[in-house]
Amino acid sequence: MRDHGIRHIVGTVLHTPENATVVNELKERAREAGFKAGYNECLSHVNPFYQSKFTDERSGFHGVDTEGLYAATVNAYNNLSISAIEDIEKCLEAEDYVDRLRLLYEPPVEEETASGSKEDAGTSGTKED
The missing domain is CATH 1.10.287 (Helix Hairpins)
Structure with a gap:
C-alpha cells in the first residue's frame, strides 16, 4: 500500500x-x-x-x-463533492482503515490457471467461438 x-x-x-x-x-x-x-x-x-x-x-x-x-x-x-474522497473518509473512520483502503484501491490480483499461466481476461481483441 x-x-x-x-x-x-x-x-x-x-x-x-x-x-x-x-x-x-x-x-x-x-x-x-x-x-x-x-x-x-x-x-x-x-x-x-x-x-x-x-x-x-x-x-x-x-x-x-x-x-x-x-x-x-x-x-x-472549492465546494466540489468527490465521491472517491467520501469513500476514503469513510474508510479512515474505521479501525481497520488500511484494510478498507486496500479493498477500495489495490488492483485485483490476477489468478493463475491450472497450467501455471495467468488467466487471460479476454482482452486480446479476438472473439473465440
Whole structure:
C-alpha cells in the first residue's frame, strides 16, 4: 500500500468525472476572463491615439460578466463533492482503515490457471467461438 497505494488513490481522485468536469469549466472561465481583460487592456492603450473611441461592443464578451462567472466556477470547485474522497473518509473512520483502503484501491490480483499461466481476461481483441 505504501509503495503504490497513495499514488493510486491520488490518481483516482484526480481522474473522477466530477473533478474533471469542474476543472475543465474552471480553465474555460479563466480563459474567457483573461481574454476580456486583455481586450479591455488593449482598448485602454489604443484609444488615446485616436479621436474616435473604440469599445468592446464587437467583442464576444460585451456585456458578459466573465469575472463573475469565473468567481462562481472557483466557488463551485472549492465546494466540489468527490465521491472517491467520501469513500476514503469513510474508510479512515474505521479501525481497520488500511484494510478498507486496500479493498477500495489495490488492483485485483490476477489468478493463475491450472497450467501455471495467468488467466487471460479476454482482452486480446479476438472473439473465440
